[in-house]
Amino acid sequence: MAYRDLRTFLARLEREGELTRINAEVDPVLEITEITDRVTKAGGPALLFERPKGSNVPVVINLLGSERRVNLALEVDDIDQVAARVRSFLDMQTPQGFLDKVKMLPKLAELGSFFPKTVKSGACKEVIRKDDFSLSFFPILKCWPQDGGRYITWPMVITKNPETGKRNVGCYRMQVFDERTTGMHWQTQKHGAEHFRSARARHGSGRLEVAVAIGADPATALAGILPVPPDLDEFMFSGFLRRDAVELVACETVDLEVPANAEIVLEGYVDLSEMRTEGPFGDHTGFYSLEGEYPVFHVTCITHRKEPLYLTTIVGPPPQEDFFMGHAIERVFLPVMKMQYPEIVDVAMPPEGIFQNLMIVAIRKSYPGHARKIMNAIWSLGQAMFTKVIVVVDHDVNIQNPREVVWKTLCAIDPQRDIEFVLGPVDTLEHASRLQDFGSKMGIDGTRKWQSEGFSRPWPDEIRMDAATKSRVDALWQSLKIDVSRPRR
Ligand SMILES: Cc1cc2nc3c(=O)[nH]c(=O)nc-3n(C[C@H](O)[C@H](O)[C@H](O)COP(=O)(O)O)c2cc1C
Ligand SMILES: [Mn+2]
Numbered sequence: 001m002a003y004r005d006l007r008t009f010l011a012r013l014e015r016e017g018e019l020t021r022i023n024a025e026v027d028p029v030l031e032i033t034e035i036t037d038r039v040t041k042a043g044g045p046a047l048l049f050e051r052p053k054g055s056n057v058p059v060v061i062n063l064l065g066s067e068r069r070v071n072l073a074l075e076v077d078d079i080d081q082v083a084a085r086v087r088s089f090l091d092m093q094t095p096q097g098f099l100d101k102v103k104m105l106p107k108l109a110e111l112g113s114f115f116p117k118t119v120k121s122g123a124c125k126e127v128i129r130k131d132d133f134s135l136s137f138f139p140i141l142k143c144w145p146q147d148g149g150r151y152i153t154w155p156m157v158i159t160k161n162p163e164t165g166k167r168n169v170g171c172y173r174m175q176v177f178d179e180r181t182t183g184m185h186w187q188t189q190k191h192g193a194e195h196f197r198s199a200r201a202r203h204g205s206g207r208l209e210v211a212v213a214i215g216a217d218p219a220t221a222l223a224g225i226l227p228v229p230p231d232l233d234e235f236m237f238s239g240f241l242r243r244d245a246v247e248l249v250a251c252e253t254v255d256l257e258v259p260a261n262a263e264i265v266l267e268g269y270v271d272l273s274e275m276r277t278e279g280p281f282g283d284h285t286g287f288y289s290l291e292g293e294y295p296v297f298h299v300t301c302i303t304h305r306k307e308p309l310y311l312t313t314i315v316g317p318p319p320q321e322d323f324f325m326g327h328a329i330e331r332v333f334l335p336v337m338k339m340q341y342p343e344i345v346d347v348a349m350p351p352e353g354i355f356q357n358l359m360i361v362a363i364r365k366s367y368p369g370h371a372r373k374i375m376n377a378i379w380s381l382g383q384a385m386f387t388k389v390i391v392v393v394d395h396d397v398n399i400q401n402p403r404e405v406v407w408k409t410l411c412a413i414d415p416q417r418d419i420e421f422v423l424g425p426v427d428t429l430e431h432a433s434r435l436q437d438f439g440s441k442m443g444i445d446g447t448r449k450w451q452s453e454g455f456s457r458p459w460p461d462e463i464r465m466d467a468a469t470k471s472r473v474d475a476l477w478q479s480l481k482i483d484v485s486r487p488r489r
Contacts, residue, residue, distance in 0.1 A: 061321075208270045211265060214263055361399070363392055
């Protein structure tokens, strides 16, 4: 059964020994970050700061900062069970006859049940503040010493495409400028930014309505991060993940809907002719992202639950909570990638590669130049376009083991021949490119080279002991009494 809201999930985490309450007064300025950073890096629990300094609202953080909590959030033992559900929908064939059609009905009905449902009211309306409201009610973190201020780091920013009316949900950080205004850090290639540009093109000036929901059941809270194509509703995917529709309620002052179970909702607008300097911010690259010009969000109304919880996260030197969320999303979307490119056997994005810097791909190579075809495919695939370095290896490399990747890739390349450079869009957070948002990317073809690729020398076999010797030594092993349990360096 899907979690009803954030609290229901916290109660589950508490039962599982995955939540620690902190009753000491702790400052949302820097202190919560320092504590959370230590806890995440040690593989520790989710945290509930009950007495953040300067606010009556408790802080929830590190909610999904481990594989186990991500699995609990999605109610599986292993993330690949979610991937298998994705595959089962992708595998649906065109029905051949009446019986086939009948057999498909339950699956179709299931698919239908994932669409968001509008309901009359919800807990997020328990308190409605149209006059008496301020962002200073909430324990919004200043995360790192050089940050430009306090930042809302895990919002679901909801807008409608001015052309099509389709909803978008994105997680874009929001720097608090004062009690009723924040920055809106939607990077230029993101869907929120596209809505902003399209509203400007249509109306020149005026407002784009925006609603921001903070804190919900975990699958809904993930909506803003899901890398789904434009005009596909992220809440539909959350419905798929939680196996139950996301319930939405209409906002009070804007024509948008928000999750009914949200803890806190900020309603307002972005002025189409206003930009303001945002940043710096200690980012998920492990470095500060620099100041930049971004739109400004004006709050016109705040609604929240009675005794709301403030859900937030920090990013910074990896690994942080976003690694565990991103990794789960990578596993869930892998079947979609494989459907388009069946030659892809596996994909790996180690935490130090911070998602946009490194993607390792194992392929079943079938024709000359195949590795380069896959690089180009990835550079044109949604947000994977940002990938600074792509390493393509053969299907028999275990890419989940970074040591094996380093060893086999470096053995397989003739650098001058096997490296591909391209120019194109890069992540806004990329700080080494000569220009913001535009730079170069590199692909490494670490596959075995073929004659048909102009390689005329023989390719050596990988060294492996033969099975007969292995089993003879297996039989002897205990009697040899060699202690290898303690590594000697
Ligand atoms: C904690 C966290 C903070 C993020 N902050 C931003 C941000 O400030 N700006 C941004 O463009 N993307 C940010 N992202 C990434 C977006 O949420 C992600 O690219 C998402 O898919 C964008 O949605 P969209 O494709 O609908 O634009 C953040 C992700 C996480 C996990
Ligand atoms: Mn989107």
